Amino acid sequence: MNLLRFLLRRLAFAVFVLFCVLTLTFVLSHLIPGNVIQAWLGKEAGLYPAVAKLYIAKYHLNDPIYVQYVYYLSGMLQGNLGISPSRGFVPVSSVIAQTLPLTLQIVFLAFVMCVVLGLGLGILAARYHNTWVDTLIRIFYLGGYSSPPYFIGIVILVVSSLYLRILPTGGEYSPLLVSPSPSITGFPIFDALIQGNFSFAENASVHLILPALTLALVTFGVITRVARSSLLDVMQADYIRTARAKGLDEGSVFYRHGLPNAAISLITISSLVMTFLLTGSVFVEYLFSYPGMGHYAFTALQGSDYPAIMATVFVFAAIIITTNLVADVLYAWADPEIRLG
Amino acid sequence: MDSKNQGEPTGGIESRVRGAWNLMTRSKEAIIGLAIILTFLLTAIVMEIGALLNIQLTPYPANPLPNQTSAILLPPSLVHPFGTDNLGRDVFSRILAATPYDFMIGFIVVGTAVVIGGLLGGMAGLRGGLLDEFLMRFTDIFFALPVLLIAIVIGAILGGGITNMSIALMVTWWPPYARLARGESLKVAHQNYIEAARLSGQKSHRILVRHVLPNISGTMLVYATLDIGTVILVYSGLTFLGLGNRPPAPDWGQMVAAYNGYLLTDPWLALIPGLVISMGVIGFSLLGDGVKDTLGIR
Amino acid sequence: MSTVLQLTDFSVQYRTSRGQVRALDSVSLNVKEKEFIAIVGESGCGKTTLGLAAIGLLPPKTATVTGGSISYKGVDLAKLSPKEMKNYRGSEIAMIFQEPLTSLNPLRRIGEQIAESIVLRRRKTDPTTPVKGAPRIPGRKWKLSPELKKEVELMLTLVRIPDPDHIVDRYPFELSGGMRQRALIAMSLSQQPELLIADEPTTALDVTTQAQVLKLMKEIKDKLGTTIILVTHDLAVASQVADRVVVMYAGQVVEDAEVHEIFSQPKHPYTRGLLSCIPSGTRDGKQLTPIAGTIPDLTLRKDWCQFQPRCPYAMDVCSKKVPRLIEVGKDHRTACFLYGE
Numbered sequence: 001m002n003l004l005r006f007l008l009r010r011l012a013f014a015v016f017v018l019f020c021v022l023t024l025t026f027v028l029s030h031l032i033p034g035n036v037i038q039a040w041l042g043k044e045a046g047l048y049p050a051v052a053k054l055y056i057a058k059y060h061l062n063d064p065i066y067v068q069y070v071y072y073l074s075g076m077l078q079g080n081l082g083i084s085p086s087r088g089f090v091p092v093s094s095v096i097a098q099t100l101p102l103t104l105q106i107v108f109l110a111f112v113m114c115v116v117l118g119l120g121l122g123i124l125a126a127r128y129h130n131t132w133v134d135t136l137i138r139i140f141y142l143g144g145y146s147s148p149p150y151f152i153g154i155v156i157l158v159v160s161s162l163y164l165r166i167l168p169t170g171g172e173y174s175p176l177l178v179s180p181s182p183s184i185t186g187f188p189i190f191d192a193l194i195q196g197n198f199s200f201a202e203n204a205s206v207h208l209i210l211p212a213l214t215l216a217l218v219t220f221g222v223i224t225r226v227a228r229s230s231l232l233d234v235m236q237a238d239y240i241r242t243a244r245a246k247g248l249d250e251g252s253v254f255y256r257h258g259l260p261n262a263a264i265s266l267i268t269i270s271s272l273v274m275t276f277l278l279t280g281s282v283f284v285e286y287l288f289s290y291p292g293m294g295h296y297a298f299t300a301l302q303g304s305d306y307p308a309i310m311a312t313v314f315v316f317a318a319i320i321i322t323t324n325l326v327a328d329v330l331y332a333w334a335d336p337e338i339r340l341g
Numbered sequence: 342m343d344s345k346n347q348g349e350p351t352g353g354i355e356s357r358v359r360g361a362w363n364l365m366t367r368s369k370e371a372i373i374g375l376a377i378i379l380t381f382l383l384t385a386i387v388m389e390i391g392a393l394l395n396i397q398l399t400p401y402p403a404n405p406l407p408n409q410t411s412a413i414l415l416p417p418s419l420v421h422p423f424g425t426d427n428l429g430r431d432v433f434s435r436i437l438a439a440t441p442y443d444f445m446i447g448f449i450v451v452g453t454a455v456v457i458g459g460l461l462g463g464m465a466g467l468r469g470g471l472l473d474e475f476l477m478r479f480t481d482i483f484f485a486l487p488v489l490l491i492a493i494v495i496g497a498i499l500g501g502g503i504t505n506m507s508i509a510l511m512v513t514w515w516p517p518y519a520r521l522a523r524g525e526s527l528k529v530a531h532q533n534y535i536e537a538a539r540l541s542g543q544k545s546h547r548i549l550v551r552h553v554l555p556n557i558s559g560t561m562l563v564y565a566t567l568d569i570g571t572v573i574l575v576y577s578g579l580t581f582l583g584l585g586n587r588p589p590a591p592d593w594g595q596m597v598a599a600y601n602g603y604l605l606t607d608p609w610l611a612l613i614p615g616l617v618i619s620m621g622v623i624g625f626s627l628l629g630d631g632v633k634d635t636l637g638i639r
Numbered sequence: 640m641s642t643v644l645q646l647t648d649f650s651v652q653y654r655t656s657r658g659q660v661r662a663l664d665s666v667s668l669n670v671k672e673k674e675f676i677a678i679v680g681e682s683g684c685g686k687t688t689l690g691l692a693a694i695g696l697l698p699p700k701t702a703t704v705t706g707g708s709i710s711y712k713g714v715d716l717a718k719l720s721p722k723e724m725k726n727y728r729g730s731e732i733a734m735i736f737q738e739p740l741t742s743l744n745p746l747r748r749i750g751e752q753i754a755e756s757i758v759l760r761r762r763k764t765d766p767t768t769p770v771k772g773a774p775r776i777p778g779r780k781w782k783l784s785p786e787l788k789k790e791v792e793l794m795l796t797l798v799r800i801p802d803p804d805h806i807v808d809r810y811p812f813e814l815s816g817g818m819r820q821r822a823l824i825a826m827s828l829s830q831q832p833e834l835l836i837a838d839e840p841t842t843a844l845d846v847t848t849q850a851q852v853l854k855l856m857k858e859i860k861d862k863l864g865t866t867i868i869l870v871t872h873d874l875a876v877a878s879q880v881a882d883r884v885v886v887m888y889a890g891q892v893v894e895d896a897e898v899h900e901i902f903s904q905p906k907h908p909y910t911r912g913l914l915s916c917i918p919s920g921t922r923d924g925k926q927l928t929p930i931a932g933t934i935p936d937l938t939l940r941k942d943w944c945q946f947q948p949r950c951p952y953a954m955d956v957c958s959k960k961v962p963r964l965i966e967v968g969k970d971h972r973t974a975c976f977l978y979g980e
Contacts, residue, residue, distance in 0.1 A: 017485045024491070028498055142630070146570065146622035148577050150597060151615030158608045238741035242823070245694060245736075246756050247729025247830070257744055264746075275487050283581065287601070301497055301582050309497060313490045320487050336746060336810045 003332055003339050010328045014321050021317045025310040026072050030065070076314075092311045095296060100315065101187040103285065103292035106212050107277050113216035114223060114273060119266070121220070122227025123259070129232060141221030149280040153214040153287040160210060168207050170289040211281075211288045219276040226269050230262040237261075267331045271324040278316045371631025377624030381444045389441040401431035403438030404589050414607050423613050426600060432610065435591040436617055442503055442585075443593045444621055446510075446576045447569035453511045455565050458518025463553050464546070465519070466526025467535075476519060483516040489575060493582070501584040510572065521564060525557035563632055570625025577618045593618050641712075643834055643866045644670040644693060648707035649717075651688055651697065658938040662688040664890040665707065667964060670834075670868060675860050677869045677877035677898075679913070680887035683934055686870045689887075690836045692717070693868070694734045695724035711834070729756070730763050733827035737839040739819035743811035750807030751781045753791045753826045760830040783807075794825040798855060817848035821855065828859065835859075836868045841876060853880045874913050878902060886910050889935050889945040892964060896971035906973040908950045944976070952977055 118141075125137045144152070160167055192201035234240070235258050243257045244250075281294030289295075293312055300308035332338045365371050391398035401421075415425040423432035465473040492506075492513045499505035529535065535552060579585060580594030593614040600610035651663040663685045670676050678686045691697050692709055695716060704717045711732060716724065736742050744752060783791065788807060795803035798821040811819055820840055827835060837856065841849040857880045860867050871877055877884050877898070884901045886894040886909065894907040905911045912930040932949035935941070944950070947957040954976060962974040 013481075014485070017482055020482055021486060025494070028494055031498055138630075142623060142626050143619065146574070146626045147619040148574055148581070148594065148597075148615060150578075150581055150594075151612075151619055154597070154601070154604065154608075154611050154615060158604055158612065161605055162608070238736060238738055239744040241696065241736065242742045242826075243744070244696060245729060245734045246826070247725055247727075247759055248755075249725060261744070261746055275489070279487065279489050279578075283578065298582065301493070301584070304497070306498075309494055313487075313494050316490055317487055321485055324485060334746070337812055340810070340813070 006332060006338065007329060010325055014325045017321055018318060021314055022073060022076055023069075025314055026069060029306060029310060092307050095308070096293060096311060096315060099291060099293040099296045102290065103278075103281055103294055105187060105189060106208055106215065106285070106290065106292060107274075107281060109208050109212035110215035110219070110277050111273065113212055114220045114277070117216060118220040118223025119227055122224040122231065125224065125228040126231035126235070129228070134228075137224065141224045144217050145219070145221035147218065148283070149214060149218045150283040150287055152217050153211075153284050156210055156214050156217075157287060167210050170207075207290070211284045211290050214284050214287075215277050215280045218280055219273055222269055222272060222276065223266065226265060227262065230265040231258065234258050234262045264331065264334055267327050267334065270327045271320055274320055274323040278319060365628065365632060367635040368631035370627045371635065374624045374627030374629070374631060377620060378628060381440060381621055381624065384437060385440045385444045388437055389445075392438075392441065399431075399434035399437045401434040403430070403434045403591055405430055414603070414610075416607070417609055424607070424609055426596075426610055427603065432596075432613060435596065436593065436614060439591040439593050439596070443576060443580070443618070444573060446503065446507060447572040447625075449507055450510045450514050450572045450576075451565050451569045454514040454518050454568075455561055457511075458515040458520075459522045459554060459557070459561060461515075462519035462522025462524075463526045463557060466523040467530050467553055473523070476523065480516040480520050483513075488513040488516075492575070493579065493584070496579060496584050501587065503585060506576065506579055506584055510575065514572070518561060518564070521561055522557055525560050526553050529553055529556045563629075566632065567625060567629030570622040570629070573618065573625070574622050641672050642669050643672050643674075643712060644868070645710045646689075646707065647710075649692070649709050650704070650706040651685075651692060652703050652705050653688075653698075654701045654703075655938075660937045661705075661890055661940070662702075662937065663692070666887075666890070666892055667707075668885055668892055668895055670866060672833075673860065673864050673866055674883055675857065675867045675869070675881050676883045676885060677871060677881035678885045678887060679871055679874050679877050681872055681934065683889075683937070684887040685890040686872075686887050687838055688890075690734060690838045690868065690870050693834070693836055694728055694732050695719070695721075696728075696734070729759060729827075729832070730830045731832055732834045732836065733830060733832035734836040734838065735820070735823045735827050735840050737842050739816055739823055739840075739843065740811060742823055743819060745811055747810075748780070748807065749795075749809055749811065749814070749822050750783060750788065750791050753794055753822065753829055754781070754783050754787050756826050756829040757787065757790050757794075763830075790829070794829045795822070797828065797859075798822070798825040800825070815848075816844050817851060820844065820848075820852055824852075824855065824859070828863070828865070831863075832865065834866045834868065836870065838870045839872070840869075842871070842873075849876070850879070856880060875917050886913070890937060891945060892972075892974065893946065894971075894973045895964070896968070896973075900968060900971050904968065904971075906967050906971070906978060907946075907975050908952050908977075909946050910973075912949075 121137050121141065125134045128134055189201050189204050192198070192204065235254075240253060240257055243253045248256075278294075281292065282297050283294070284290070285292045285294035286298045293315065296308060297312040297316075299305075300312065365375055387398060413425060413427055413429045415421055417424045421431050421433065423436065426432055426435075461476060465476045492509045495512065496506045496509035499509060530553070538552060576585070577592075577594035577597075580592040581598045583595065583598065585592040585595050596614040597611050597618075600607075600614075603610050646666050646668050648665045648667055649663055650661065650665055653660045653662050666685070666689065678689060680686050688697070688702075692704070693711070693716065697704075708715045709717050711727065714727075716727070719727075743749070791807055792803040795806055800806055800818055800821050806814070806818070806822075811822075814822065824840075840856075841852050844852065853876065856867060856869070859865055869877065869881060874884075881898050884894075884896060884898050885892055886901070886907065888909050894901065894905070894910045896904075896906075901910060902914065905914055909930070912928075915928045916930070930949055935945055935948070942961060943959055944953075944957045944962050947953050950957065956976050960976075962976050964972045964974045965979055967973050967978045
């Protein structure tokens with residue numbers, strides 16, 4: 001069936017791209033100026049000759065480059081991402097396992113906020129297009145995506161800390177509470193809910209709000225712009241005229257024939273949105289002292305922790321590629337011409 | 342036989358420039374955007390001239406010696422429009438001094454991307470074949486990756502500093518332009534006068550330069566205008582992460598990061614450079630949006 | 640036989656960048672019950688505007704009714720509020736348009752779109768029926784109840800679409816142009832309207848399909864007693880199916896007669912010109928004589944005959960006064976000074 005072949009091809013491509021990313025990080029790690037050992041173990045590598053020796057043996061760092069490549073690939077695919085000098089040499093994978101769920105919590109909330117805000121404003125802007133409502137919305141989202149995420153973050157921080165002191169501005173949860181253990185899903189909030197620890201769940205959730213809001217404010221503009229223009233396009237279409245000629249009221253015309261057709265074009269930008277959210281999380285988590293993977297990437301950059309940098313980039317890339325794939329699947333499901341064509 | 346309908350490259354540079362000016366000044370937002378951009382541009386040029394001639398054109402030195410500083414952490418006033426920072430340096434001067442880097446990087450990166458992408462894509466669209474296939478697959482991969490992160494990694498590896506970061510950005514920025522150029526070039530390549538040129542034995546690269554490039558440059562430039570703002574935004578992020586000019590040289594993003602610790606006591610320190618960055622980018626966003634509206638592209 | 644639609648000195652203007660364009664200029668005509676009437680004229684003569692006015696779909700921001708009335712069964716449609724007009728649209732007065740592919744929602748199955756019309760009809764008799772249309776999420780299938788499905792198939796059979804139970808589940812892009820137009824006819828008929836306006840329904844179709852669709856429309860008129868207004872630029876098409884022909888030029892009615900009268904005794908010079916443009920089936924070697932000149936600029940108000948510049952029979956009076964519609968035969972009206980004032 002055509003659909004299956006289409007999806008398999010997209011899957012194969014996604015895998016191929018991931019592979020390219022891996023190769024790229026490998027190549028890059030060998031371009032790091034200075035000793036490879038220094039690169040992987042940090043600048044104090046010279047102080048730990050025993051560790052260095054172990055490392056060389058384990059990663060075959062003295063072997064010719066193609067051998068290293070093979071070991072690198074097999075290592076990566078098994079989840080071995082190296083050890084992290086900036087965190088006291090613990091395995092990178094364990095740090096990521098700990099921090100990734102936290103980032104995903106924020107990104108998920110931000111995504112929801114983004115869609116609600118973006119779609120809602122996009123619909124408003126299309127409805128009242130070329131009026132002051134439209135212009136106001138335009139200014140709003142233009143300011144949003146033109147500003148660096150950390151600027152918006154700072155504004156929110158300042159406003160929140162100095163003027164509207166309702167929401168917590170830093171950290172994952174209040175120091176007085178204890179993180180739920182043992183972790184079942186890996187997501188602290190879900191774990192807390194499962195264990196019935198509602199106070200933690202509530203507290204941690206509230207801590208998500210400001211960082212997620214910052215991310216959403218920076219990203220919603222993309223959605224609004226696309227929603228507005230595709231809505232305007234769709235409402236000019238002939239089948240909308242047909243729907244009206246049937247005697248359908250304007251509301252039904254819009255929500256049953258207009259919006260669904262416009263929504264399809266939103267699926268295609270979802271991976272762009274994800275890219276913005278993930279790259280933004282690096283700044284936002286730092287600003288709000290939220291110990292997620294973005295924060296880890298940030299400190300890794302500051303501390304020249306190359307294994308961590310590579311690994312976080314790889315994980316981010318994997319998430320974006322997966323989002324792309326999911327978007328492709330959704331689009332194929334929604335558009336009958338692709339599904340049956 | 343009617344060459345008028347075949348899209349021959351129109352008139353000289355002058356009519357093109359006039360056409361571009363009309364395009365940019367038709368919508369209100371484009372005009373505001375243009376005004377903002379020109380202000381920044383002027384500042385950048387003046388600052389750069391000052392730097393090259395070793396004259397200080399800012400009210401206070403941007404990188405003052407300890408005996409040249411004023412009192413620390415002064416709030417904005419008439420004397421120090423943006424206040425002073427934790428080392429007593431005049432923030433306004435520092436922001437001015439950073440303009441040639443933080444603003445012009447947009448032009449440099451996008452300019453290079455347009456040239457590289459235009460040449461590669463233009464040739465691919467014109468010739469087709471293996472080059473085209475290869476370019477398409479290659480750029481496909483690029484589109485699937487978060488190129489920004491890759492740029493960060495490359496930059497981190499090369500070490501900080503504006504030259505290294507420019508290289509990192511240039512390497513990752515050209516693929517969309519190549520795709521755009523290819524698409525436009527394909528449209529043009531089938532025109533009769535291209536066939537005629539080919540038949541008369543002209544070499545491909547000459548056809549490319551004399552006929553294809555002038556015709557596709559319009560679309561590319563519209564896209565590029567919006568993009569410059571994006572580069573400024575991205576670069577400000579990179580400098581925030583510490584990958585830009587080494588301190589004490591000023592960079593807007595880096596200033597925000599450095600002054601982050603004073604948020605609760607002297608918020609203007611971190612807010613003002615951030616605002617400046619936003620204004621720079623908004624200028625391009627307005628211009629780009631305005632031009633798009635004039636052209637009827639939504 | 641009673642009058643279904645009556646226009647009396649009806650005038651409509653459009654606001655354009657060049658000024659006010661007088662699309663309809665004091666148009667008067669009657670459409671009787673069960674009549675098949677063809678409105679013929681070239682592009683820009685106002686025939687489409689007439690159709691849109693009858694169904695209340697004139698673009699609200701640019702079109703204004705500047706005089707006269709357009710009455711459906713005695714009710715002046717131009718004076719109704721949008722809500723009231725909606726009650727007539729679809730259920731009493733239906734309209735189909737020129738492009739069958741774009742007139743159908745590409746994301747919905749044919750059966751669902753027709754079912755939507757049927758549900759609207761049910762609402763007419765039972766206002767508590769919930770307006771159920773196609774689902775709002777693209778991709779979800781609307782499972783039609785068996786009796787609804789049967790009604791849809793009935794409608795499809797009525798328009799002679801083969802294999803109706805199969806077609807119900809197909810998407811518009813899977814059908815040929817002719818079938819799509821039939822589906823649209825089925826959709827408009829499922830509300831059992833009194834009046835069906837067809838705006839150039841066959842122009843986008845090939846000649847054979849065109850003939851089939853026209854034949855279908857004639858059958859519908861005979862079987863269901865629907866009054867049909869066919870808007871077309873093609874006099875030949877009109878001759879195949881219409882009972883009566885109304886010729887329009889530059890926003891005005893220039894001739895109005897039964898179809899044989901128009902062809903055997905054309906009175907107005909424009910009508911005569913149109914007839915001599917039709918290639919005849921016989922090879923008599925006669926040259927086609929196009930009408931010299933172009934249509935006039937509709938932004939200027941003229942106190943003289945609009946056709947005068949192109950008229951081979953123009954007289955002095957033609958450039959001084961506006962000709963009114965006068966009786967020149969049995970049920971045959973024309974607006975030309977050749978036949979009196």
